[in-house]
Amino acid sequence: MDVVNPATGAHVETYDEHDEDDVEKALGRSVQAFEDWRTRPVRDREQLLANAADVLRENKQEYAETMTREMGKPISQAIGEIEKCAWVCDHYAEHASAYLEADHHPSPPGSAVKTEHEPLGPVLAVMPWNFPFLQVFRFAAPYLTAGNVGILKHASNVPGCALAIEEVFEEAGYPDNVFQSLLIPSDLVDDLLTDSRVRAATLTGSGPAGRAVAANAGDQVKKTVLELGGSDPFVVLDDADISAAAETGAWARNLNGGQSCIAAKRFIVHTDVYDEFLNSLTDEIDALIVGDPIDEATDVGPQAREDLMETLHEQVSTSVDAGATLVSGGEPLDREGAFYPPTILTDVTEGCPVDTEETFGPVATVYEVADEEAAIAKANDTQFGLGASIWTQDRDRGERLASQIDAGCVYVNQLVKSDPRVPFGGVKDSGYGRELSEAGIKEFVNRKTVWVE
Structure with missing residues (x-):
């Protein structure tokens, strides 16, 4: 993948793409990582996410400069994006336990009925270049903290951002392979979507890309969340x-x-x-x-x-x-x-x-x-x-x-914005499902009813 600075047209760097064999190995690692990660107490996962917020803040200038070189975002806005990612992490580090608590229901005398929220497994995220850090953390912060593991297929013009995000989780102390970035072309996404080890997918991008992901995932009966275009x-x-x-x-x-x-x-x-x-x-x-x-x-x-x-x-x-x-x-x-x-x-x-x-x-x-x-x-x-x-x-x-x-x-009397405290998503051709808040963290969980007589 060749990175070109859009402000100058100059070549920045070349990254080696992952191939089909790399994808296969990554999927195997994700499944293994999930078996341990799903059993970690939510409080432990919250602490690791708080660590990730610290890593983001400590390195915000470096990450912002990577963003600016790769896709041209003004540096002050890029720094603001990193700070917002840290805020998203802070939010779920504080509230994930409450969001994921079991819901209790009315039941006959002598019985107890509740809904538990269990992770699904490896989740594929196909993310865009326009907010190359924030879009990823809107997916990763809630879904990883719910006990899922993540595989990121980022836009091909921001590979440095993709690898930097992987490093954030590593430096925060996450177990190996709980979050992986794959530098792959779009034609390998279908293989990921149709693999039985990938249990759900989320995409932020264009309408045609969203329809393709929804069609392939739907054929495999997999849950998807789509955040598509807007006017x-x-x-x-x-x-x-x-x-x-x-x-x-x-x-x-x-x-x-x-x-x-x-x-x-x-x-x-x-x-x-x-x-x-x-x-x-x-x-x-x-x-x-x-x-x-x-x-x-x-x-x-x-x-x-x-x-x-x-x-x-x-x-x-x-x-x-x-x-x-x-x-x-x-x-x-x-x-x-x-x-x-x-x-x-x-x-x-x-x-x-x-x-x-x-x-x-x-x-x-x-x-x-x-x-x-x-x-x-x-x-x-x-x-x-x-x-x-x-x-x-x-x-x-x-x-x-x-x-x-x-x-x-x-x-x-305000501009439209995403805020980790409230649900975010669209209707009609702008997609379906919600990111952020309690609604977002519950998109990719098994809402399991447990009835004890």
Whole structure:
């Protein structure tokens, strides 16, 4: 696997791929590791996870720099990602025991009935490059602490991150092979999914990849959790705090170079405040600093790969040709690296690429709607359903409208984000199942009913 720095186009490093024989050996090691790991007290597993949080914090600069070199995340955001991984570990180190306690049920006199939560075995995780540490820890922290063992197939452009994560668990004191990273091409994933030793799978990625994993795992009757794409609406109502909405909206669209499933992508604005919001949003976005991701002052770095930038630009160009108005941006920057500027489109034609497809980069579409009913209709006019944000100074109004949006999570007067304390996941083409919180740790356990007479 060749790693190319997307900010410079320079070759960083080459990693040897694992082959079919390596996969076979890794599966054997996982099964062996599971037999011992499943019997470890939850308190012991919690302590090891707390150790992992310490390792992350102690090495956050090193891990962040690896992330920045491989996929271009601005260094300040990369450090923040490592700190969030540590927070996820802290959360489950503190709460896993309570989440996994047996549930007791009503039963006849003289009997006792409970549901225990037992681990399933080796879990395969197919993870993306955009949050190369956080996505993995959202899977690993709960599932390993529940007693499963993990096999990571990471994106091929972040192999250094994959190996660094494996090292985190080693340095934290985890037993050998409880967590393994496999540097394999995508065509070996099917072999893992169909192997009887892999008991469940989770994927964060594109819709086609999710469908393929779901189909293969379903054929083997294996549980899956899928977190797929999104085209999140950012609804600005007539009574919104426009300054706050524009400031947060600019960040919600351009964080991580816009390469986020839960980024604000479609700005749906009430006609009474449309001009004011568009002007404020444009000012906020124009003020963002695009540049070298290793510079702490940089807000927006490069796109993760040249081909991804080209795909994004094709979506923008085709949409402009179809009638959309380009307010700002819209052309790759004339410099080394895969840099695409923050871009705003208005007058978006129904059915054009930026209207119907997920734009995985710093491209915001802004729509004008007549009233809140039209805003909700437009928010729901998508095959995706990951997150949504509503802006209004009337909290009751925001809560009422949140119930009308088809999404896995809706935030009122806040950007959409993942938080280890609450469930995270989508509906419709954005996937199924939940990560994080109690719901996440219970996705890959056997909920065994035990009746004692």
